[in-house]
Amino acid sequence: MPPPGAAAPLPEPENSEAWVWSQIETEVRRDAESEPALASYLYATVLSHASLARSLAFHLANRLCSSTLLSTLLYDIFLQAYADHPSLAASAVADLVAARLRDPACDSFSRCLLNYKGFLAIQAQRVAHVLWNQRRRPLALALQSRISEVFSVDIHPAARIGSGILLDHATGVVIGETAVVGNNVSILHNVTLGGTGKAVGDRHPKIGDGVLIGAGATILGNVRIGEGAKVGAGSLVLIDVPPRTTAVGNPARIVGGRSKLDEIPGESMDHTSFISDWSDYTI
Structure with missing residues (x-):
């Protein structure tokens, strides 16, 4: 059950x-x-x-x-x-x-x-x-x-979006022109996949398959969020995030070890497993 x-x-x-x-x-x-x-x-x-x-x-x-x-x-x-x-x-x-x-x-x-x-x-x-x-x-x-x-929800028509996508609540989601979102990705409300200024060309984030992006996260520039990664709520990501890792904070940093190969955060919706590796706060 x-x-x-x-x-x-x-x-x-x-x-x-x-x-x-x-x-x-x-x-x-x-x-x-x-x-x-x-x-x-x-x-x-x-x-x-x-x-x-x-x-x-x-x-x-x-x-x-x-x-x-x-x-x-x-x-x-x-x-x-x-x-x-x-x-x-x-x-x-x-x-x-x-x-x-x-x-x-x-x-x-x-x-x-x-x-x-x-x-x-x-x-x-x-x-x-x-x-x-x-x-x-x-x-x-x-x-x-x-x-x-x-x-x-403001998604540029040129942005490439995969399938199996969940925009949970969705209010305030912004996805820029050259952004790419893979398959089986879950994105919470008030997430921005944006540029860093007036740069032209390929300037927006590339989100791998199975990624989970928490509420209020901001990912800027032509950075890559690797397959099966997590971005914690409220985080500001300005650099690449390796596959199966967790990025949290402002500016974001990588916490904890790599998740298992068969773990798909975009499907599990596990937002809190990184907390013990990140701070003294426990749940």
């Missing part, structure tokens, strides 16, 4: 889009029955659509539209991106699974899909990234602006 508050293990095939979409439909029907006030919203956003991609396109278009950036226009843009790039839906599934397994407050896929702004911001940024690569840069930047306004 999982500990109280932990997400139950997911059956195979947990990374299947069809399986996750089936779970979402079941969850939404249950919620519509228990809360009739939401029934029409849930039908329009989820149950009237044939796939996760179509539901996401509709939901993002309605969340990000404005009086001059119409939902019908955005829906067509998102739908075309999902049709042309099936990897977008696959990454969305990986992100949904990441939230369900790593966040004890996430008790269903559907509530993440509908309500988690970190999840929605990442999906919208991936479409903006497609537009950026298609040289539709004014539209990509307009979409970035709306994502920032609506979700309080």
Whole structure:
């Protein structure tokens, strides 16, 4: 049995889009029955659509539209991106699974899909990234602006983001133009992956697979955070962090030894194991 508050293990095939979409439909029907006030919203956003991609396109278009950036226009843009790039839906599934397994407050896929702004911001940024690569840069930047306004998450459309990403709470996350975020990374709120000033070119952090970045951490410059590393909450990182190590403090320093090869902090969400190596404070 999982500990109280932990997400139950997911059956195979947990990374299947069809399986996750089936779970979402079941969850939404249950919620519509228990809360009739939401029934029409849930039908329009989820149950009237044939796939996760179509539901996401509709939901993002309605969340990000404005009086001059119409939902019908955005829906067509998102739908075309999902049709042309099936990897977008696959990454969305990986992100949904990441939230369900790593966040004890996430008790269903559907509530993440509908309500988690970190999840929605990442999906919208991936479409903006497609537009950026298609040289539709004014539209990509307009979409970035709306994502920032609506979700309080500012990710440049040129930034490269992996899959299995959790932006937990997400408010105040800033990711710069030349940043790269690997797979299975978890990032808490108020994290900045930024530059160091007016430098041009490749100037933002590169985050390896399986990294965990605590709330309020700031990582500046073209530095590398190695695979399976941790960055403690509130830390300021200005230099490379080796794989499977922990960086804490302002300015950050490396504490403790290397973690095991099979340890993935971005999945375990273990924020406190370094404390005994860092100070006299004990828990």
